[in-house]
Amino acid sequence: MIALEFPEINSILRWKDIFPGFNKIALIAVLATLISTVIFLLAVRKDHSTAPKGVRNFAETIVEFIENGVVMQTMGKEGLAWTPFLLTMFLFIYLCNVPGIIPFFQMPATARMAVPMFLALMVWVIYNAVGIKHQGLGGYFKSTLFPPGVPKALYILVTPIEFISAIIVRPFSLAVRLFANMMAGHILLVTFALLSEALFQAKDKVLIPVGILPFFMLIFLTSFEVLVAFLQAYIFAMLTAVYIGGAAHPEH
């Protein structure tokens, strides 16, 4: 009735190299880095004696959001030194997510596993290093693998579970959460765009008005993706803060 063929998964996720070794994903990642750097470079140049406005106001809003919404909620006052790192993480992930809905880009850079995997590995190294620095090598592994307040006999069960959940599953789930959310959104958008395109071009004239339904769904999902892009960046930054805070100050 209508010619609808879903393309190969690779043709919607894999992009041709712009020049060797540099494709659209790399372009988006580089742009994200540049934009976030430029925002803060512009913000820092302004006169400090007047009330903030323009770029500086915007930059201050982001910093305040990270301080109040992420750091203070999870690590408390002593975690404020981590604000620059979390801010960088948040902005980079957000600016990598958002091209998923910007026309002509239409691909979140985080929908390829390499980007979230590298970010998650970086977080993994950092929170383990922070734990070892604050508690010593033995102390860190003692407090993660042998949580206090558990009967001695149960350690046979608790220690392997804690090892798997704190050392292996954490970076994996951190990467997969971001990657799968963005890829699912991307595939959903592709599906509805294809469906409405096929219906609008259907040979059978009766089907053409039906195409409005998937088109409305497409618009709705696009606005939903705006929310998802922000939420995933926020959750990534917050989980990073939780892991670092937990490694620095174990529960007693």
Place this chain on the structure above:
Amino acid sequence: MEAIAQLIAATDTGAADLKNANAAMSAGYAYGLAAIGPGIGIGYLVGKSVEAMARQPEAAGMVRTTMFLGIAFTEALALIGFVVFILLKFA
């Protein structure tokens, strides 16, 4: 499953077709089953959070943060199911 497999075998299709059909079917099951638990979990979690926020509006900020954390952990299970779906279907 058995009956469908026999039916496909009876209609004289190749082993590759059978494999593709099974992969597509189990991909559907994988995502569908993986979505049940997190669906219930997130519904319960958000419902309880709303209840808490309504009872104590001054604690809303803290409840919201914890809610997002909980959603992130719960949602990961469904997303792993989605990744399995992609792997079964396309890999």
